[in-house]
Amino acid sequence: MDIHVIVNNKNTALPEGTLLSDLLKKNSYEGRVSVWIDDVQLLAADYPNRVLFDGEKIRIIRLVGGG
């Protein structure tokens, strides 16, 4: 069964039990990112184990430096 979440303002269907790290990998967010779920920023340490739930609003910002 799928869950429905909003990722950066886009409706997205994901398999139940999807981890945040799976979503990041699926959307090619390689490197450093910041993630907010329902306007609460997550710790980077939580990315591998955070299970996503139906109805959550997820905002991902890529931290791009430069030199």
Next chain:
Amino acid sequence: MISSAKILYVNLTEKTHKVETLSSEIYRKYPGGSALGMYLLFQEQGDRAGIDPLSPANPLIFSVSPLTGIPISGQSRMCVTTKSPLTGTAGDSQVGGFIPAHIKGNGYDSIVVTGKSETPVYLFIDKDTVEIKDASALWGKVTGDAEKMIGEDLGTDKFEASIIGPGGENQVLYAAIMHQRSRANGRNGVGAVMGSKNLKALVVKKQPPQKPFDPIGMKTLTLNVKERIAANEAVVDLALNGSAGCLSPAAEEGFLATNNWNTGFFANAKKIDGTTITTTILKERDTCFGCAIRCKGVVSIPGKADPEYGGPEYETLATFGSYCGNDDLADICEANQLCNMYGIDTISCGAVIAWAIECYEKGILTKEDTDGLDLRFGNSSVFAPLIKKIAYKEKGIGALLALGSERAAAQIGNGAEDLTVTCKGQEWPAHMVQFKPNLAVNYAVNNFGADHQSSEHDPALMAPDDDQNWIWPNQLAEFKKCDAYGILDDNKAKFAFETQKCYSMMDSLCLCQFAFGPAWQLYGPEDIVAFCKYGVGWDASIEELQEIGERRINMMRLYNIREGFTRKDDKLPKKAFIVLPEGPNKGVGITPAEAEKAITTYYRLAGWDQETSCPNAETVERLGLGWISMS
């Protein structure tokens, strides 16, 4: 503790030199690099404001720091200080490589060159032996050829050199001083000042490395360097793909300055990205003295790019790439090589060409003005002929573009001024203020024109609480979290000011900002304190180091005030306020009102007068700068 500084003074007019000592008390306040350079610039100029930057009266000062040459990643940097012919401000330009460590190895903290030689010369230093040698045969040679001829003249390859090419000789206003043909004191036109003195090269004999004050303590910073690198994603990418590894990610977000800053969306960025270079044309990764990161890319394209001249960095790939609407990597590499051969700053050169292209496409410049060159976005075939025309200031388009875009626009008028992307006459580096709004403040207020290495970038304020990108800046001051692009507020103004102090300190201690820094780098603020302690026995603190950075910023500001600069010069070009017209972050932008408010906040934090931008009396006294004559 910091020992006294040994300063070598060379008068090219009189063909004389002398050595003087600066006390350890003074050196601790101005501990090398840009801070020491500014101190010596004031000492040399006295109260004479308004000197012609290209006259013998303008000193050219090469400075390292007490930490330079002590083997650890990111310590081999050298600052050139002078009055900039491009900006008219205090001039400042940094370089890495090997010559910084060997200047220190020869026993000098700073080399102050004054006057002007009647004929071309180069300066050779082997500890106490200082010779002003004939360079008539070198004049007119490109940097690589000149370096080879110096080796033949000296009969050895045991030397390091900083050399100008035809760009510096002809006093192109953004001429660079090149080291090892691929590392540049690129910004502010310091090469033109060197050319105005008929000084072709600064050459130092190679010497053994410096020994740290506390070798066992130093090992706490150096022994685990491989693990440090492996644990830092940003530095791993730097080691793999060089500075250009972030080009594609910036473009994917729609924040890569494109078509002379009319948009941030460059569809073909992957074709010119660092990862593409790594998998196609990369010959090897080079490094600076003692650095384990090895970020310097060396490329090879037969007939286009000789590995002798290194390879393009992020800025060069952007200025000759997306700025010019160009995705031809080979032509970018060729442009990079030509700039390095002629000794021209790749940022300003690519940006000036992008500006000229837009002028041409808008009919402000015509084929008659461009010597028949068809300047269009995406037409990279014009790079090679155009760069040569610029380097030799050939009558017509070459001489015009050699002035830099701001002066050139003032000369041709007809709306060309609105197309420039400069602050204080210096072309912007490739970081969009819509994406990194704190840079809008920094670009505007920075004393030597727009510079991307004078404050930390905004993404640090978005990092998670357990990320060093968030933890390290908050060791400097307390910041609020930012959760969106395009935010320019008091928090960003504070971030600009506090991290500018940190970068200013690093430009004084001559630390590479890819190895040391307040956010993503290999070593953080507390590591810099430890390096001071173990390296030279200096019990510094983050507060003392921040004050050193602030003192250097204020010295530059006082210099500029004396030259007639005011708040009106701390302004942004119109293109700063373009709302992004396309891409995933379409609609993101900053407004003139937000920028003005943030600059006002910056002035308040800095203790500067809101109208004149002059540091107020309390600021001057607190930083111990009352000795600077403002008359």
